[in-house]
Amino acid sequence: MSLRSELEQYKAAWAQAEKDKQRLRLTIVQMLQYLSGDSFLAQQVASARSVGQKALNTKTQGDY
Incomplete structure (x- = not known):
């Protein structure tokens, strides 16, 4: 078996x-x-919504 064909077999096995x-x-x-x-x-x-809303509220409160 040539190195090239062996390499092709390894490539195919890796892809699978x-x-x-x-x-x-x-x-x-x-x-x-x-x-x-x-x-x-x-x-x-x-949870993500809650965290986002808290961040918005904090930013809004900090602006005043």
Whole structure:
């Protein structure tokens, strides 16, 4: 087997491993969302909104 063909095989295997990794990452995220019933996501959004609103309020109060 030539070095070039061996390198091509390694490249193909690496590309497949990257695809598998992405698919696994997506599956893990989907499982976490399912297990949390998306309430976790709702809490994160509410928390971010709260922090953003506090920052706006602080900035507004500081302007006066």
